[in-house]
Amino acid sequence: METGSHSGPHPVSEAQQRVEENLVQNVLDSFESCQDPRLKQLMQSLTRHIHSFIREVRLTEAEWNAAISFLTAAGHITDDKRQEFILLSDVFGASMQTIAVNNETIDDATEATVFGPFFVEDAPEIDNGGDIAGAAPGQPCWVEGSVKDTAGNPVPNARIEVWEADEDGFYDVQYSDQRVSGRAHLFSDADGTYRFWGLTPTPYPIPHDGPVGEMLEAVGRSPMRASHLHFMVTAPGLRTLVTHIFVRGDELLKHDSVFGVKESLIRNFEEQAPGTAAPDGRDLGGLSWARTRFDIVLAPTES
Numbered sequence: 001m002e003t004g005s006h007s008g009p010h011p012v013s014e015a016q017q018r019v020e021e022n023l024v025q026n027v028l029d030s031f032e033s034c035q036d037p038r039l040k041q042l043m044q045s046l047t048r049h050i051h052s053f054i055r056e057v058r059l060t061e062a063e064w065n066a067a068i069s070f071l072t073a074a075g076h077i078t079d080d081k082r083q084e085f086i087l088l089s090d091v092f093g094a095s096m097q098t099i100a101v102n103n104e105t106i107d108d109a110t111e112a113t114v115f116g117p118f119f120v121e122d123a124p125e126i127d128n129g130g131d132i133a134g135a136a137p138g139q140p141c142w143v144e145g146s147v148k149d150t151a152g153n154p155v156p157n158a159r160i161e162v163w164e165a166d167e168d169g170f171y172d173v174q175y176s177d178q179r180v181s182g183r184a185h186l187f188s189d190a191d192g193t194y195r196f197w198g199l200t201p202t203p204y205p206i207p208h209d210g211p212v213g214e215m216l217e218a219v220g221r222s223p224m225r226a227s228h229l230h231f232m233v234t235a236p237g238l239r240t241l242v243t244h245i246f247v248r249g250d251e252l253l254k255h256d257s258v259f260g261v262k263e264s265l266i267r268n269f270e271e272q273a274p275g276t277a278a279p280d281g282r283d284l285g286g287l288s289w290a291r292t293r294f295d296i297v298l299a300p301t302e303s
Contacts, residue, residue: 096113097261108150113262124185138166140197141291142198145296158187169203200290203225225260237301267292
């Protein structure tokens with residue numbers, strides 16, 4: 001990711017400052033006739049921030065061209081299975097900041113975190129106690145918990161979407177054989193409880209074979225994500241929750257490439273020795289397995 005050399009800041013004359021400030025004002029004025037107040041606010045604020053950045057760093061034309069080439073490459077690699085612009089937003093912390101702004105802390109409601117680029121609509125439905133793995137490689141993991149509102153009431157029939165990477169670090173959509181694995185949806189029971197078999201999460205890199213990966217390499221940052229399992233939980237009258245749970249003890253918890261880790265979302269994944277009886281009597285063929293609990297609290301939509 002070449003940007004060219006730049007000698008650094010240098011004094012800007014008052015005359016030059018006036019030229020630059022006049023341009024900013026002309027662009028701001030061009031949005032004055034916008035009839036949508038919110039759109040007008042967004043465009044004018046964006047204009048101020050973009051011009052402020054350009055002027056602060058004294059952006060060179062070579063650097064501007066490099067940025068345009070980077071965005072063009074991000075567009076070319078994006079398709080219906082890979083969203084490079086979400087990755088870009090993620091690694092800048094912009095995704096997490098947007099989530100923070102839009103999911104204010106309410107009582108003991110479960111905290112939200114990044115959506116990620118690998119959610120797929122219409123994941124298969126499983127019964128409570130079913131298996132989301134779909135033959136994906138990895139250590140079996142029993143996940144159980146409850147869904148409640150902030151008043152402590154059970155939330156029956158909440159839709160729980162879950163998805164995760166396999167032990168090789170890949171989501172099903174990253175394979176070319178159209179497999180569906182490591183994802184499903186289920187519904188909470190009448191008492192708000194849920195349970196399913198998945199895989200014990202393992203660390204993996206975000207896709208780094210494209211422009212975002214080149215950027216991370218250029219600045220000396222790792223593409224690795226802390227081990228996690230994705231959830232999206234929806235129920236009428238309650239705020240949709242998009243979150244993960246993370247594995248306590250993972251050395252990447254403080255170095256997650258998309259800044260998605262929150263202390264409240266770290267869980268114990270308790271290792272079970274081979275031969276330990278499974279909660280539902282499943283025959284695990286002498287394999288070791290793990291178990292964890294994640295109790296979910298949904299905030300009201302009014303908040």
